[in-house]
Amino acid sequence: MRRPVAPVAMMVLFGLAASSGVTFAAAKPSPHEKWAAEFKKWETETYQAAKQEGKAVWYSVDPKATEESLIEAFRKKYPGISLERQAGRGSELGAKIRTEQDAGRIVADFYPVASSVTRTLAAEGRIEHFIPPLATEPGVRWYVDPLVDQKEFSGKPFPFVLGHSPIGIMINTQLVPPDKEPKSWKDLLDPQWKGKIIFHDPRVGGYGNRTWFSMKAIHGEEFWKRLVAQDLVVDRQYNLMAMGVARGEYSIGVGVSPREVAPVESAPVKFYTAAEGTPLTVATAILVKGGPHPNAAKLFLNFLLSKEAQDILGKSGARTPNRAGSQLRSPLQNLEGQKLLITSVAEEIKGLSQVQQDAKKYLGK
Amino acid sequence: MAIKGRVSLPRVLSICLLLLVAVMVLYPLGMVFYGSVWSSSPGAPGHFTLKGYVEAYGQAHTYALLGNTFILAVIRTVFSVAIAVLLAWLVTRTNVPHRNFLELGLLFVFFMPLLPRVVAWILLLSPRTGLINVFLRNILPFDIPALNVFSYGGIIWVGVLSWVPILYIFVAPAFRAMDGRLEDAARMSGAGLFATVTRINLPLLAPAILATTVLGFVRMMESFTIEAMLGIRAKIYVLTTQIYGYIVYPDLPDYPPAMALAVTLLVLTFALVVFQWRLLGQKHYPTVTGRGFQARPVDLRRSRWPAFAAAFLFIALSMFLPLGVLLWASVMKVPGVFMDDMYTLAHYRATLNDPTLWTAVKNSVLMAMAVASIGMVLCGLMSYIVVKTRFFGRRALDLISWIPWAVPGIVLALGFLWAALLSPLPFTLYGTLTLMSLCLIIKGMPLGTRTMSSTLVQISDELEEAARIHGASWSQTFVRVVLPLLAHGFAAGWILLFAFALKELDAVIMLAGPQSSVISTQIFSWWQLGHFQAAAILGLLESVLITIFFLAAQLLSRHLAIRAEV
Structure with missing residues (x-):
């Protein structure tokens, strides 16, 4: 009969090690395992609390198809929590939140919108502190750190980044032949475009205002004067602008993002960003201070950073997701390799408002 | 009919109505005045100031x-x-x-x-x-x-x-x-x-x-x-x-x-x-x-x-x-772009399958029916007092009924917004259909009172006097003589207020909440978010709804008129 060699050898080795004082500690969890365990605990506790609340109220500026897909995916993942939406324009809903808070009749729970709105709300102390666990997931690559504002708000509650709206130029390809395409903002000064450009009104918050800001930073204020001399037509409704270019009413639209182009993309239109760079409106989200359903809101806000939700954002064409490698639908573009023109918090809170005032000198009050 | 006596029912009713209408109309408008001299948003810390006037008129x-x-x-x-x-x-x-x-x-x-x-x-x-x-x-x-x-x-x-x-x-x-x-x-x-x-x-x-x-x-x-x-x-x-x-x-x-x-x-x-x-x-x-x-x-x-x-x-x-x-x-x-293969029914499929649309339709119909029904009862009573009685407050009542006409929808909505946010009530009206309905009843008051007044002036006082001579009380006369004669005017006013409530946007745009989306606000928000076709489809659906209710009101008023004649 043969004697089993391996087990005996192992026992000898173990005995030797034990007698020499060597200990075998349990394997140390990797950073991701540690994060996953903490996340699981947070998710379970928050979900339980969210189910007690039953719902959350979402102040939304997103297209309805995007909202519906996000809600459906969220419901599948977290049954028992409903989401109520109040749709509107960014600044309108911001005004509503302020009014509700001042009067102590708060309806909104969370609000994903352009950073110019959320950062102002944060600076006013109108948001609740919340860092979504998924924003700290190890190994995930983001275009912009979701917690980029943490430093600037130094310890105060701050919004987190969930996506981007690259702002660019939209042309009607039947009216603008490929060799005449204005590649840069300077090209817009060509006399052939006189009276043919529609621009989002820089005197109010939004993409036109953001573009106007970068134009001044790169070409100086004189550039505005020359641009206005092109008989610039301004409008405050993105969809009317996009429809106007799609129908050929205007050859060029400036101060639009892919999300406005998406509904008319079957028309002869093209979207691209200017050679000077891509002004980026960062889409951020906040938990409203004093909102009645904080846990359900936290669960959904965290979900917005998941791969699943980021893919939905990209596939619906609503925004470029912040999670690199997410799925994208035309005309959204991969931001890697682009020259991004990102504003700081201070620029956004003070600089953009100043541009609104300055623009009135050129466009009238 | 004269309203005499110190504690008669019509007199008490008239006073109550005058007070109710005065509060409903003047409270939100008072809020507009208050807002113009308050330095910040409703409820926010602030102080009384004229800086709003200086800012507005200084340029x-x-x-x-x-x-x-x-x-x-x-x-x-x-x-x-x-x-x-x-x-x-x-x-x-x-x-x-x-x-x-x-x-x-x-x-x-x-x-x-x-x-x-x-x-x-x-x-x-x-x-x-x-x-x-x-x-x-x-x-x-x-x-x-x-x-x-x-x-x-x-x-x-x-x-x-x-x-x-x-x-x-x-x-x-x-x-x-x-x-x-x-x-x-x-x-x-x-x-x-x-x-x-x-x-x-x-x-x-x-x-x-x-x-x-x-x-x-x-x-x-x-x-x-x-x-x-x-x-x-x-x-x-x-x-x-x-x-x-x-x-x-x-x-x-x-x-x-x-x-x-x-x-x-x-x-x-x-x-x-x-x-x-x-x-x-x-x-x-x-x-x-x-x-x-x-x-x-x-x-x-x-x-x-x-x-x-x-x-x-x-x-x-x-x-x-x-x-x-x-x-x-x-x-x-x-919309408006001519190209190959330019037609599609996809927007109809998507919009008609969207639960948001049906929530807005349900809310709108409920709200418009409430506005039309409550509004017309209120307007009917007001018109009756103004046209048919010698109640001392009838001039005031008449004037108040016209005030909402002078108030732009957006201003009235702001007044209601401030009033709701600062209200001492233990429950909140903010963002509810009730608040929106109240605002629309007030805003639609001139339409309702005008319709009822023009009907009432055509009803001879002799009919009421005859009823009173034969021993009928004021309430009996009102219910059995006046009301049947008012049926046609009431139905006409009802459908006017119904349609007005269904389509009015300015007066409710600041008041709607996530659970109180109605057709007009939904059309507006879809339009703003670039869903033109969805907004157009809802606009068309609204026209169909109004047509159905219009025809129903016509039939009902004819039926009531026939019954009144019988």
């Missing part, structure tokens, strides 16, 4: 806005009143063919939601690609300047088409109830058509026309949607767009100057309403005798069909054309 721009608002209001009023009076005369006093059809058409124009209609005109009259401009360029052998909807002309055009039906509704009852014997006498004395109209009809109806002019002017001053959609590109700004701009466009809502401008608008329009009220005094259109005399219609002779064609053209331009364009655009991949 020349505000005076340009006032000028624009005034000029646009004057021009649109002149055209709208002229067309409304002409149509009212044609439909009520002449033998123009298919009068019922024309009247029905005008009512439907009133019922159509405004926002999709403005979009339709953008598709029709954009200077380069508007369908009418393209059509004219193709058929005319010479070049003409493009018609541009983004201009003073465009704002006036769309405004006139939109406001004529409402003014028609106000002026037509006076034409209808005018004593026709004077016309007959003029004709028998050899007066021609022109002389009869200019020397009999117009002088007799001058107070009614003047009152309608004042009311029309007030309406034009407070107009918002058309200016907001068409004015920006043409650099045309008015008071209402500036009020909206102070609150919505800056990063921080600037309430004090917004409320200061709202107060200005309020004072201006209120002064005009008081002016028209004093003009008419206690008499509701003195030419209305209530004798039920049916005059022989004026014979238009060879002008019958041209007159019909002109009236039909107005209805076609204000209803059929925009409706057709909306229907066409709603099945296009991109």
